[in-house]
Amino acid sequence: MLPDGSNNTEATVLLSVEQISKSYGARKAVDGVSFQVQRGQTVGLIGPNGAGKSTTVSMICGLLRPDGGSIVLDGETMAQGASGAKRKIGFVPQDLALYEDLSALENLKLFGALYGLKGAPLKQRCEQVLALVNLSDRATEHAASFSGGMKRRLNIAAALLHDPQLLILDEPTVGVDPQSRNAIFDTLEALQAQGRSLIYTSHYMEEVERLADHIVIIDHGKVLANETPAALYQRLPAQAALEVQLAHEPSAALLAGVQALDGVTAVEHAGATLNIGLSAGPHAAPVLAWLAAQGQSLQHFATARTSLENIFLNLTGRSLRD
Numbered sequence: 576m577l578p579d580g581s582n583n584t585e586a587t588v589l590l591s592v593e594q595i596s597k598s599y600g601a602r603k604a605v606d607g608v609s610f611q612v613q614r615g616q617t618v619g620l621i622g623p624n625g626a627g628k629s630t631t632v633s634m635i636c637g638l639l640r641p642d643g644g645s646i647v648l649d650g651e652t653m654a655q656g657a658s659g660a661k662r663k664i665g666f667v668p669q670d671l672a673l674y675e676d677l678s679a680l681e682n683l684k685l686f687g688a689l690y691g692l693k694g695a696p697l698k699q700r701c702e703q704v705l706a707l708v709n710l711s712d713r714a715t716e717h718a719a720s721f722s723g724g725m726k727r728r729l730n731i732a733a734a735l736l737h738d739p740q741l742l743i744l745d746e747p748t749v750g751v752d753p754q755s756r757n758a759i760f761d762t763l764e765a766l767q768a769q770g771r772s773l774i775y776t777s778h779y780m781e782e783v784e785r786l787a788d789h790i791v792i793i794d795h796g797k798v799l800a801n802e803t804p805a806a807l808y809q810r811l812p813a814q815a816a817l818e819v820q821l822a823h824e825p826s827a828a829l830l831a832g833v834q835a836l837d838g839v840t841a842v843e844h845a846g847a848t849l850n851i852g853l854s855a856g857p858h859a860a861p862v863l864a865w866l867a868a869q870g871q872s873l874q875h876f877a878t879a880r881t882s883l884e885n886i887f888l889n890l891t892g893r894s895l896r897d
């Protein structure tokens with residue numbers, strides 16, 4: 576049931592991916608992946624190198640044919656020749672696709688012509704997308720003179736020329752410095768504000784967490800989790816972390832005492848520093864009060880929310896990145 580009380584999911588689902596698979600020889604790169612993108616939603620597709628993210632998005636864009644399963648975009652099944660559906664997608668590939676010896680504007684005019692745009696509408700659209708990615712003042716400079724992040728933003732602009740409903744970005748921050756990364760995020764947040772739907776692949780949880788309404792975790796070609804960030808947090812044993820600096824290294828009895836307190840999920844220590852996992856932030860105060868009541872002198876303490884970065888470790892026993 577939808578929030579408005581109706582069951583009309585057709586109206587809200589933009590993309591429906593059902594059990595798609597793809598093998599390269601004997602290797603199953605994608606093995607029964609299913610997820611949906613609602614209109615206006617950003618879905619983060621996260622997984623380690625080789626998880627099958629690029630293969631998945633290439634199939635959604637119609638660049639690779641799935642061995643099995645179905646992809647339905649805006650009510651139309653993606654199949655060979657489904658040019659109508661393909662036009663509703665803008666794709667920003669991992670490898671940059673730009674002509675280095677052409678200016679930003681010339682690059683966009685070329686891409687626009689491929690989509691059948693010309694004349695005044697093409698000129699107007701080029702101006703709009705250049706403004707959106709904040710490159711209007713660099714329009715006449717050669718792409719070769721751009722930084723990695725600027726080239727990536729020009730690629731995003733190119734993918735938006737035909738005004739697609741769904742923009743798919745495959746690891747858009749790889750090889751990009753932190754400042755340019757922020758500029759890319761600004762562009763993506765502007766697109767979100769316009770109500771555009773996005774799929775964003777990454778192996779950085781913090782990026783996906785910042786942008787995505789829904790996170791699909793994929794590993795070895797299979798979906799491990801498909802949830803909102805808030806629901807993923809619920810899956811972590813510790814929701815909050817408390818770090819306490821004691822005057823001395825804690826005794827085994829003190830550690831056992833902390834472990835037995837309400838809401839404590841884990842206790843570790845490194846020298847005199849206690850690291851305590853909590854099932855919820857409000858458990859921190861009683862833990863501190865208990866330590867003080869044991870005669871401990873608390874030199875310093877800090878609380879923090881645990882990171883979603885730990886969810887992959889929690890699900891697989893491995894970290895997201897080596």
Ligand SMILES: Nc1ncnc2c1ncn2[C@@H]1O[C@H](COP(=O)(O)OP(=O)(O)OP(=O)(O)O)[C@@H](O)[C@H]1O
Nearest residue numbers: 599602604622623624625626627628629630631778
């Ligand atoms: N053209 C290809 N031929 C053979 N194997 C391939 C090909 N493309 C991908 N693979 C393999 O398929 C698996 C999934 O690769 P894919 O590129 O989809 O993963 P990914 O999650 O996008 O990884 P990355 O973050 O490194 O881009 C990997 O084992 C990869 O080696």
